[in-house]
Amino acid sequence: MYKLFISLRYLRSRKISFFAIAGVAVGVMTLIVVLSVMNGFDQELRSRIRGTLAHIIILKGGMYGLEDHQHVMEKVKSFDHVVACAPYIEGPALIKLRNRREFVYFKGIDPHAESDVSDFRSYIAPFGNQPEDLLQVHGEKKTASVFGGSELFRLGPGEPEKDTGSFIQNGEQIVLVTLKEWDKISVKAFAVVGKFRSGMYDFDKNYVYIPLAVAQELTGSREKNAVSGISVKLDDYRFANEVRDQLQAALGLEYYVQTWEDARKTFLTAVMMERRVMALILFFILVVAGFNILAILTMIVLEKSKDIGILKALGTTTQGVMSIFLLHGLLIGSMGACLGVAAGLSIALRINWLENVLYNTTGWRPFPPEVYYFNQIPTVVSPTSILITAVIAVVSSVVFSIYPALRAARLDPVVTLRYE
Known part of the structure; x- marks a missing residue:
């Protein structure tokens, strides 16, 4: 229980952690919106081509x-x-x-x-x-x-x-x-x-x-x-x-x-490849967010070396210290994934309204029908895709927390507290 308490305390006390949460949220939100639109384009395109043939x-x-x-x-x-x-x-x-x-x-x-x-x-x-x-x-x-x-x-x-x-x-x-x-x-x-x-x-x-x-x-x-x-x-x-x-x-x-x-094989294959390549490219947003987590947790380990030394001096095991920072990464990933899913669904379900507001305000249409074949942006929200995206975000956050967690666990309490 103390591991979760310390992780939450570090999360609250270090405002920079919220930037890591925001990075994960933006990555998840972008993936959900893009995958929903690409799935919608694929399904609607197939339906309408089928209607003409x-x-x-x-x-x-x-x-x-x-x-x-x-x-x-x-x-x-x-x-x-x-x-x-x-x-x-x-x-x-x-x-x-x-x-x-x-x-x-x-x-x-x-x-x-x-x-x-x-x-x-x-x-x-x-x-x-x-x-x-x-x-x-x-x-x-x-x-x-x-x-x-x-x-x-x-x-x-x-x-x-x-x-x-x-x-x-x-x-x-x-x-x-x-x-x-x-x-x-x-x-x-x-x-x-x-x-x-x-x-x-x-x-x-x-x-x-x-x-x-x-x-x-x-x-x-x-x-x-x-x-x-x-x-x-x-x-x-x-x-x-x-x-x-x-x-x-x-x-x-x-x-x-x-x-x-x-x-229509050539056209349908091109759409399928575009959807896969787009998902792969946007996945790297989550990778960037993961490196952001790694940098922030490493900085926290350096700043909290005294606290870690005291914990180890009081009997906390190496695994216990690792668990604190892995939990920290898990909390960042979970909160970012939840916020990203909420934001992504909000945008995906209201994307045509948002496009109309943008068009009426600026005169610019992000999805012109003469280019994309449709009079409005089709979206298909896939629960499976959302779940996979959220799980990947959480897992990557934990994976990128391993290095700072190992670094914290290897700190020698004697060396850490010598000059305190």
């Missing part, structure tokens, strides 16, 4: 090389775990919006089939649209319909669901210019029937949905009934790799079967 994608050589897709779809539907299929055509285009001209991608879809394999329905629902709206034709010229990304149709600041005047209005015409049969240009007007919002800035800024039949006309592939690919939805994504391999074997090497993770 299907579980499995079937492609063939060439941009519009998958001919007779109905026959392929019937074959694919016969496999276990396959619940829905949807053909699509995807390609680059130049779009004219009022006086703007931008480079975009169009995706020709069967809206009902697409709703079965992706989150297309949920993307358009906030704007009061249904999938069948894409099949409407307008006027005597039978102008086809188009859904555009909310960021692509943006004219000014505001939310697309509320500030409709800041976006291209329904009924307006846009023009798409695309390649046709690789050596011709195809130009076609479309009538805007709605917007979609996936929450992924890059997709909302660069994509439009048009009817599949119209996309086939634009690309010159209608007669061949060709499409870019087939989207496949499974009843459980855990079987994706197994079904992918089965489909690849059945369809042959001329087809390319991949999961959505395969399609």
Whole structure:
């Protein structure tokens, strides 16, 4: 009991110990905030990419090389775990919006089939649209319909669901210019029937949905009934790799079967590596805090050498003296970890509010959506990560206390008290 009492007394009497506590707290807080944001980015990114793609994608050589897709779809539907299929055509285009001209991608879809394999329905629902709206034709010229990304149709600041005047209005015409049969240009007007919002800035800024039949006309592939690919939805994504391999074997090497993770493998791997490297780099903040503890405890040992000599003269064992300073390190680490966890959780759970305050005050946005793809900062607080971070902080504090504890334990009470 006396060991804990002396450790607490040293902690209270030496105000410099609170700087060591602050160092541990800052390290723990930073790790929790960064890991929560990186986990949120990873999870939200996967969710939103998955929403724009299907579980499995079937492609063939060439941009519009998958001919007779109905026959392929019937074959694919016969496999276990396959619940829905949807053909699509995807390609680059130049779009004219009022006086703007931008480079975009169009995706020709069967809206009902697409709703079965992706989150297309949920993307358009906030704007009061249904999938069948894409099949409407307008006027005597039978102008086809188009859904555009909310960021692509943006004219000014505001939310697309509320500030409709800041976006291209329904009924307006846009023009798409695309390649046709690789050596011709195809130009076609479309009538805007709605917007979609996936929450992924890059997709909302660069994509439009048009009817599949119209996309086939634009690309010159209608007669061949060709499409870019087939989207496949499974009843459980855990079987994706197994079904992918089965489909690849059945369809042959001329087809390319991949999961959505395969399609975005490079990007997802980069995000994973960034998260790991960031955690490793920030871990060294705790190492710096540990050296701070070592320096402070070493200084306390030098200043309290008389006290240590008296304790040893009164019969305190070497292990007892070591325990006093190890407990001191444990108290610093524990208090720093608790404060760091509290501060880290407070920031992680209110990070979007803090960013809005900073943006409204200074006009600077730390996480611009055009760079990070999201309209707000996603965070996922992992209890396991918090526990591991706190344990590492406490353990490192104790480890860095070993040297000053050994130095204190080796003091000779005779030498220490000779000149007292």
